[in-house]
Amino acid sequence: MNCTRLQQVLDAHIDGELDRATTGEITAHLTECASCAALREQRSALRQALRAHAPYFKAPAALAPTIQRSLDRAMAESAAKLQSSATGRNAGLSWLHATALASVAALAGLIAGYWLAQPLPDYPLRDPAVASHVAALAPTRQLIQVASSDRHTVKPWFQGKIDFAPPVKDLAGDGYVLIGGRLDQVADKPAAAVVYQVRKHVINLFVWRATDKAPNSPAADPTANSNTDVTAAIATASVRGFSVTTWAAGGLRFAAVSDVDGRDLTRFAQLVSAP
Ligand SMILES: [Zn+2]
Structure with a gap:
């Protein structure tokens, strides 16, 4: 160290x-x-x-439904006033109309603020993925349990050790050399770690189940089938000097961690997730 x-x-x-x-x-x-x-x-x-x-505020669980109800009510009132104004039955409603619209805008702002304050879905995964990457690089730990650059050796190795099949691709032509794999964890979830190297830098590709649901459950990840554009879901961030790229596909979560440049890791993620 x-x-x-x-x-x-x-x-x-x-x-x-x-x-x-x-x-x-x-x-x-x-x-x-x-x-x-x-x-x-x-x-x-x-x-x-x-x-x-530092002040710390936790939004009560009841806040979101309360805001939603207020917004629904305000929008219903606004729609009613718009209709009333349009039919010309009461010309004096125009200022009420404006007030209703303003309150809708204010509530929408409140909700946006509420949701913006929520961590992004991938955010909580980045720190644990980096921690697992760092731990795996410790000299006393085994970075690789199956050492091979042949995906036909690495992929079957996970069979029976973990209840899903991580994608293992040969990306040597693009400069990302497969060097092996191991079993690991990300935030206490069992994960496959597929290990690559690019210009001597280690990339740990962590793959784990999207939820704790039973294997082969059709509801394993409600977002998995609705998002066919995997590339759009790829997000790269920097965490404590490491690049972390996360995405989801096919009921699995992915996190690639390395000390290479974020662009190199985004490119890697695009290659891994390409059909
Ligand atoms: Zn020192």
Whole structure:
């Protein structure tokens, strides 16, 4: 564990997201590196200050249906007034009409704010995927349990070990070289990790079931069949210095993690998800 590496995973360490082996290496480095230890103290102090002083509001569960009801009511009233105004029965309604429209706009803004405040669906998956990537790269861990560049060796290896078949593609022609696979976890869910290399950088492609539903359940992922445009669902973000690309397809969730540039990882995801 060197300083650069430690700084990349320091937040994950402070949040307790790393496995025991990686935590051990970090602890060892912190005892002998004054500058990293000082950085850890700063981050911990910031974390505590945020927890103690930053305002934290959790929207009550009843808020969304309440807003929806208000919006429905306001829209119904607005529609009624529009109709009344259009038939000319009451010319004095135009200001009421404007008020109704304004209240609809205000409520729509409220709802937009409410939904914008919700984390994006992929957001909660990124941190655990990065934590699993970091943990897998620890020297004491086994990055690869089946070492092969042949997808006809790697894909069958998962059979019987995990209750779905992760896609394993030969992308060597595009510079992404398959080097093997292993069993792993993402946020406590059993995951297949298909491992690639691009210019010596490791890419972990994590694949896991979209939900906890029973295997082969037709309702395993309600979004899986409705979204045929997989490419549109690909999202790349940067988390603690790592690139993370997530998408969903066929009842499975995918997260590719690497320290390569985000564009390289997006390209990788496009190749993996291409039909
Ligand atoms: Zn250091």
